[in-house]
Amino acid sequence: MILLDALIMWAHLVAASIWVGGSMFIGIVLAPLLKTISDSEGRLAIMIRVGRKFNRIAIPSLLILIASGIYNSVNLFAKPSLFLSTNYGLVLVVKIILVIILIVTFAVHVRLIRSETERRIESGQLSSELLQKLRSKIIMLGRITVVVSVAILFTAALLHSGI
Numbered sequence: 001m002i003l004l005d006a007l008i009m010w011a012h013l014v015a016a017s018i019w020v021g022g023s024m025f026i027g028i029v030l031a032p033l034l035k036t037i038s039d040s041e042g043r044l045a046i047m048i049r050v051g052r053k054f055n056r057i058a059i060p061s062l063l064i065l066i067a068s069g070i071y072n073s074v075n076l077f078a079k080p081s082l083f084l085s086t087n088y089g090l091v092l093v094v095k096i097i098l099v100i101i102l103i104v105t106f107a108v109h110v111r112l113i114r115s116e117t118e119r120r121i122e123s124g125q126l127s128s129e130l131l132q133k134l135r136s137k138i139i140m141l142g143r144i145t146v147v148v149s150v151a152i153l154f155t156a157a158l159l160h161s162g163i
Contacts, residue, residue, distance in 0.1 A: 012068035016156070017059040020149045020154050022054050027146045031139065040128065041121055049116050051138075055110065062106070066099065087163045095155035102148045109141040 033152060037043045065139060076082050083089040097115070112134070120126050 008071050010061050011064055012072065015151065016063035017144070018057055018061040019065060020146075020153060022058055023142070023146045023149055025116070025144055026050065026054065031142070038134070040124075040131055041099070041124065044131060044138075045118070045137075046119065047123055047138065048113050051113060053116075062103075069095075069099070091155055091158045091163055095152060098148055098152045098155065102145065102152065104136060105141055105148065107142050111143065112137055112141070 031047070034043045034047055037046070070077075073092060076092060083093055117126075117134070121131070121134075
């Protein structure tokens with residue numbers, strides 16, 4: 001049982017590294033680099049392609065995080081009264097709320113950049129005004145994703161410290 005718990009925690013940490021590290025790389029390294037490209041359509045097309053490639057590992061990582069997080073919290077789920085009567089339970093409730101916010105934000109982000117939208121960008125069918133609005137939404141949702149992800153990491157640190 002100890003080995004299983006360790007493997008599940010390891011999977012949780014690896015998945016968190018992929019999710020948060022990749023999100024931060026896109027937001028802190030890639031996005032500023034893309035600002036140096038003057039072609040707005042090209043810049044957005046690159047951002048969308050990178051996002052699609054990242055999602056191939058990000059979505060499985062998010063699913064692993066959710067499944068392993070549930071597994072790691074199964075003892076608390078067995079006694080629901082502990083959620084609101086202990087500091088650990090309260091922090092876990094905050095973490096769960098943040099995870100829900102993250103999932104909703106990510107779903108909106110992915111929905112915003114459908115394949116049809118990508119084709120319209122690549123074929124030049126979007127006006128510069130719509131292109132700018134789309135880009136602004138993508139950036140805003142990306143920032144929310146990173147901030148919420150980092151906040152989730154902080155709650156994980158609190159839980160690990162035994163708060």
